[in-house]
Amino acid sequence: MLKDLTLTRLVASARVLDTLGSIDERLLRCGITRRAFVQFCSSLMIAAPFGLAITDKKTPEEVAAGLGKVIRPPVIWLAFQDCTGCTETLLRTSHPDLGDLIMNVISLEYHETLMAGSGMQAQQALAEAVKKYSGKYICVVEGSIPTRDKGVYMKLAGRPAMEVLADVGGKAAAIIAIGSCAAWGGIPSADPDPTGAVGVADLLPNQTIVNLPGCPPNPYTLLGVVLQFADSGTLPEMDQERRPKFAYDRDIHEHCPRRAHFDAGNFVKQFGDQGHREGWCLYEMGCKGPDTHAGCSTRHFNEIPDVWPIGIGAPCIGCTEKSIAFRVPMFKVVQIHTLAAPPSAYAPISAPQGVISPLATGAVGLAVGALAGAGYVASRKFSTVKDDESAPGSSTTSTSERPDGDAGPKGSA
Amino acid sequence: MSPSVIPCQVTPHQLSRRQALLGILGLGGTITGLAVNAGASEHPEHPVAPLDSVSMLYDNTMCTGCKACMPACNEANGLPPDTVLSGGIWDLPADLNSKTKNIIKLYQEPDGPGFSYVKRQCMHCLDPACVTGCPFGSLKKSDWGAVTWNSSLCIGCRYCEVACPFDVPKFEWDHWNPKIVKCEFCYDRLHKNEQPACTAVCPTGAVIFGKRTDLLAKAKDRIAASQDKYFENRVYGEHEAGGTQVLYLSNVAFEKIGLPRLGTSSLGHYATKVTSVIYRWLSGPILVAGLLGVVIKKNWNRHEAESAEQEKETGLHEQL
Numbered sequence: 001m002l003k004d005l006t007l008t009r010l011v012a013s014a015r016v017l018d019t020l021g022s023i024d025e026r027l028l029r030c031g032i033t034r035r036a037f038v039q040f041c042s043s044l045m046i047a048a049p050f051g052l053a054i055t056d057k058k059t060p061e062e063v064a065a066g067l068g069k070v071i072r073p074p075v076i077w078l079a080f081q082d083c084t085g086c087t088e089t090l091l092r093t094s095h096p097d098l099g100d101l102i103m104n105v106i107s108l109e110y111h112e113t114l115m116a117g118s119g120m121q122a123q124q125a126l127a128e129a130v131k132k133y134s135g136k137y138i139c140v141v142e143g144s145i146p147t148r149d150k151g152v153y154m155k156l157a158g159r160p161a162m163e164v165l166a167d168v169g170g171k172a173a174a175i176i177a178i179g180s181c182a183a184w185g186g187i188p189s190a191d192p193d194p195t196g197a198v199g200v201a202d203l204l205p206n207q208t209i210v211n212l213p214g215c216p217p218n219p220y221t222l223l224g225v226v227l228q229f230a231d232s233g234t235l236p237e238m239d240q241e242r243r244p245k246f247a248y249d250r251d252i253h254e255h256c257p258r259r260a261h262f263d264a265g266n267f268v269k270q271f272g273d274q275g276h277r278e279g280w281c282l283y284e285m286g287c288k289g290p291d292t293h294a295g296c297s298t299r300h301f302n303e304i305p306d307v308w309p310i311g312i313g314a315p316c317i318g319c320t321e322k323s324i325a326f327r328v329p330m331f332k333v334v335q336i337h338t339l340a341a342p343p344s345a346y347a348p349i350s351a352p353q354g355v356i357s358p359l360a361t362g363a364v365g366l367a368v369g370a371l372a373g374a375g376y377v378a379s380r381k382f383s384t385v386k387d388d389e390s391a392p393g394s395s396t397t398s399t400s401e402r403p404d405g406d407a408g409p410k411g412s413a
Numbered sequence: 414m415s416p417s418v419i420p421c422q423v424t425p426h427q428l429s430r431r432q433a434l435l436g437i438l439g440l441g442g443t444i445t446g447l448a449v450n451a452g453a454s455e456h457p458e459h460p461v462a463p464l465d466s467v468s469m470l471y472d473n474t475m476c477t478g479c480k481a482c483m484p485a486c487n488e489a490n491g492l493p494p495d496t497v498l499s500g501g502i503w504d505l506p507a508d509l510n511s512k513t514k515n516i517i518k519l520y521q522e523p524d525g526p527g528f529s530y531v532k533r534q535c536m537h538c539l540d541p542a543c544v545t546g547c548p549f550g551s552l553k554k555s556d557w558g559a560v561t562w563n564s565s566l567c568i569g570c571r572y573c574e575v576a577c578p579f580d581v582p583k584f585e586w587d588h589w590n591p592k593i594v595k596c597e598f599c600y601d602r603l604h605k606n607e608q609p610a611c612t613a614v615c616p617t618g619a620v621i622f623g624k625r626t627d628l629l630a631k632a633k634d635r636i637a638a639s640q641d642k643y644f645e646n647r648v649y650g651e652h653e654a655g656g657t658q659v660l661y662l663s664n665v666a667f668e669k670i671g672l673p674r675l676g677t678s679s680l681g682h683y684a685t686k687v688t689s690v691i692y693r694w695l696s697g698p699i700l701v702a703g704l705l706g707v708v709i710k711k712n713w714n715r716h717e718a719e720s721a722e723q724e725k726e727t728g729l730h731e732q733l
Contacts (some may be wrong), residue, residue, distance in 0.1 A: 262502075266653070336502055345499075346478065347517030349531065349671040350507030 007279065023105050024068035032101050038064045040101050044227075046222030047299045051246030054228050054238055066231070067105070073230035074137040076129055077111040078168060080161045081188045081197055082143025086179040088112050089216035094130055094302045102219065107224055109137065123157045130171055139172035139227055141165065141200045144181040144188045148196030165203060174208040174229055175200055178222055180319050180326075183213035183241075201242060211233055211242040215319035218299055221247040243293070252289035253336075254314055257281065257298040257306070264344055276313060286331035288318030296364035456681035458656050460539040467598065468625035469533050469612060473670065474642070478517055478530040482611035486515035486534075488593040489610035499506070501708035509533060511585040514596040515611050520670045529663065531670040532620055534611070535560060535581045535596035536650060537658035540679035542554040543595075546576035558625075558658050559598035560663055567593060570577055576684075578654055578675055598658075625658055632662055655679025 005239045007203050025038055046378065050056060079087070093099040102135050107127035108114065110122070129137065146153035151160030159167075180186035181366040188197035190326060212221055212339050225244055228236060236244040261267070261281040268285050283289070289297070289310065297317070301307045309316055315331070318324030328334070403408040483504060487494060495512040506513040514533040522528065528650030537560050544552045544560060551566035552573055564580075569591060573582040585591035599609035608614065612622035613715035621628065633647040642664060653675045661672060668674055675698065691697035720731040 324723070336496075345503075345505060346530070347505075347516055348506050349518050349520050 002394040020072045020074065022068065023070050023072055026104055027101070028247055030100070032104060034064070036095075036101055037068070038099065039095075040098060040105075041067060041305060043098075044220050044224055047218055048224045048246045051233065051249075052224050052228055053226070054231050062284070067227060068156070070227065070231045072105065072107040074109050074129065074133040075140055075226065076105045076109050076126065076133075076137050076168060076172070077110050077140045077142065077162065078143065079143050080165070080182070081195065082142035082181055083143070083181065083187075085216045086142045087111070088184075089270060089301070090219045090222070090268050092217075094303055094304055098303070102223065105223065106230075107132070123141065126168070131167055133299055134171045137171075139169050139175045140222070140226075141169065141175060141182040142179055143176050143187055144185045144186070144195075144197035144199060145203060146195035147198055147203075148194070153195040161240050162203060165195065165200065166245055169204050169207060173212065174235065176202065176210045176212060176222065176225060177201065178212045178217060180213040180215050180322075183211040184245075184322045186215065187326050208235065210238065210244060211240055212247075213241075213243065213320040213322070214294060214296075215317075217320075217369055218247065218295060218297070218301065221295070226327040226405075239293075243320070245297045245298075248293050248320060249382075250293065250298065251293055252292045252294055252297045253311070256289055256310060257297065258282075258310060271313075279313070281311060282313070284333060285315045286329070286333055286336055287315035288321070288328070290336050291324055291334050292316055292318040292321050294320040354409070357370075423515050442681065455687045456540055456545065456679060458655070458678045458682045459652075460679050462539050462625050462656060462658070462704075463558065464624075464626065465659050466539075466625040466658055467603065468537075468628045468658045468660060469609070469620055469622055470660045470662070471620045472632075473529045473531055473619070474637070474664050476517070476530040476532065476616050477517065477617055479616060480517050481614045481616060482515055482620065483517060485614035486596075486603060487730070489511075489602065490514055492594075497578040503565040507629055509581060509583055511583045511587070511592070511594045513583075514594060518671065520665065527665065529665045529670055531661075531663075531672075532611070533581075533671065534659065535598070536654075537557055537596075538654055539656040539658065539682075540654075540681040542654070542680035542684070543573035543686050544584055545681040546572040548572065550580075555600060557598070557682065559600045559603065560595070561596060561597045562593050564592060576680070578673055578680065579705075596656075601603060618670040625660075628660055635662060653678040655682065689706075 012312070038060050041055075041063040045055045045060060045063060049054050054066060063401055066342075077087075090102055093102065093249070103114075110126045112122065113124065115122060124305050131165070145151070145165055147160045147162060151162040154161040156164045177183045181188060181197070184199040184201070185193075185197045186199075188195055199209065199211070200207075210225055212225070214221075217367075220243065223286070224246070225236060227235060236246050238244055239248060241248075253262075258279060258281045261279070262283055265277075266280040267274060268280050268282050271285065281287070287310065296308045300311060318328065318334075324334075385405070389402050474620075484494070486492070487504065488590070491671070492512050492514065495506040495510060496503060497505075497718050498507055499505040506516055509516055515532065516531060518531050520529045520531060525568060537558060539558070540638045541554065541583075543561050544550075544554055548570060549566045549568055551568075553561060553563065555561040569584075571582075571584050571593075572591060574580075582595045584593060598639075602609060608622040612620050615621070620633075623631070628649060629648060636643050636646050636648070644663050644666055649663065649667050649672050650657035651660055655678060661667065663670055663672075726728055
């Protein structure tokens with residue numbers, strides 16, 4: 001019921017306003033309390049403890065004061081081959097006020113799932129928004145884009161997704177590819193990939209693109225990027241995969257709450273076993289934490305502690321990593337690439353040495369003795385055979401043909 | 414604390430590559446003779462540490478066994494983690510080996526709650542047995558007394574492994590072109606005016622870096638401050654095997670944590686006591702060659718006599 005109310009309010013407020021205005025004005029008009037906004041700002045700070053200009057070295061009140069003056073950024077949200085999970089992550093806040101608030105700090109001009117209109121009406125809204133805010137709006141893309149067979153596998157008002165993206169994305173100030181699908185293709189691009197699904201960066205390589213992979217990503221990461229862009233026109237520092245470092249610089253394994261179990265050698269061997277119930281390390285169940293860069297281990301979902309895959313006992317599938325998610329089997333154990341940290345096991349003072357059994361010594365001794373004996377016997381034989389007439393090469397015929405006196409000592413001739 | 418950049422003493426009988434090659438070409442006898450004769454005087458029984466000798470002091474009562482020094486060492490030396498025992502998960506070596514220059518081991522009392530950690534690495538002896546044993550001067554006492562290894566002079570004889578009383582130099586058995594792997598006191602870091610990786614990273618100060626004289630004084634202060642806390646109220650490495658540059662304080666017997674009971678005279682001195690007699694003026698080789706000559710001469714004479722007798726008998730000259 002609360003969610004319905006939220007949406008009704010959202011739709012109503014969207015009709016009332018046709019100018020952007022600052023966030024403060026908007027919140028005041030929608031009746032959202034200052035307390036909720038400060039709470040939102042502190043959540044944003046938890047999601048981005050550093051590396052984000054709007055939250056850096058500030059108190060929640062200071063963040064709220066700064067953000068309040070920001071003009072609400074116009075956002076056009078395109079959904080392609082997706083499951084709408086990334087939209088859901090934005091809506092499924094544990095507090096309805098917060099969900100309402102999230103949809104109010106940004107000015108969502110077009111979003112197929114959330115907008116009241118449909119059909120021609122919706123297309124008109126999109127065209128108008130693109131025209132009105134051309135070069136100023138932020139285009140959020142959710143889902144991958146099919147490219148095979150000229151992109152016929154997904155069409156929007158009769159136009160292939162590729163064309164829509166080129167049109168809307170091309171006029172955007174910045175594109176945010178939310179979710180693994182938009183970042184590089186995600187699930188639709190998994191083998192056998194019937195639609196030739198690709199991410200936004202593959203189609204518009206020269207545009208300003210921020211990738212927020214994750215299945216789904218943390219909504220506060222999106223809001224952090226959008227609000228910083230609205231505030232100062234800058235984007236946070238990014239890595240080579242175009243992921244903002246403030247959210248994707250950490251290795252899940254390095255900050256995992258179950259890391260102590262890894263170091264102690266406590267591993268879940270089977271789902272549902274005693275170790276699983278005790279919350280042990282999921283490494284042997286194929287957890288991709290050691291290879292995955294994301295903030296999940298420190299910033300959980302829905303504002304509830306321990307709500308994230310490993311927290312609820314499911315191994316990490318590496319959804320933020322292009323090379324892992326939907327490519328490496330889910331339960332396959334990964335190699336530890338980071339310098340293995342020492343566990344609570346120690347080498348003994350004297351290292352275990354192999355012992356040579358008396359039997360082996362005896363056997364080797366016998367073999368050596370036999371060889372030596374055989375050698376001696378052979379040498380004896382050779383020395384006695386020296387003058388033997390029957391030895392090969394000294395047959396009687398050859399002896400008789402030999403000139404006299406050439407056959408060695410006379411006694412043997 | 415950082416080491417001062419003062420060139421260190423030139424070590425006994427270090428051979429250049431050229432000298433080594435000359436030795437192979439047959440002039441070895443002369444050079445070896447010279448080197449050994451020089452060695453006898455340059456291996457005093459109780460070597461005195463040069464004033465700039467660097468040192469490490471490890472105190473097992475302060476070590477918490479966190480092993481921070483192990484990955485730090487691996488990183489500083491570019492060593493891969495040894496994951497054989499752990500099934501590819503952890504750096505868990507069983508002992509110092511070709512992938513481990515520094516290790517934290519655990520001593521547990523067989524019947525009791527007592528335990529102690531111990532950090533093992535090269536002891537950097539003042540007169541190292543490995544350096545004395547190395548036939549081509551691949552191992553040498555370098556600046557500040559660090560015992561370093563030079564790959565271009567090593568012939569892989571592994572005499573150093575046999576010579577070392579602390580079982581430190583290790584051989585890369587699993588490599589087609591094996592190296593000798595041992596702690597080199599982070600020689601490169603010393604040259605960059607940085608302390609070794611293990612002492613830099615130790616969170617409790619269980620292993621600290623400094624000049625040998627300073628650390629020896631510090632260790633003695635600790636002993637004086639709490640009598641009978643430390644085993645035998647002494648510093649291991651002050652006199653052992655002529656003195657080492659890595660010093661230990663322990664609250665359990667040194668033998669129990671794997672530090673052997675050694676005499677106070679330097680092993681180089683001990684070895685050269687023997688070799689200087691055997692090789693003095695090449696007397697040993699000359700003696701052996703002389704003996705061989707006598708035997709050969711004797712056998713040859715017998716053979717001559719036999720063939721002369723045969724010739725007399727058959728009238729034919731021996732055809733060999």
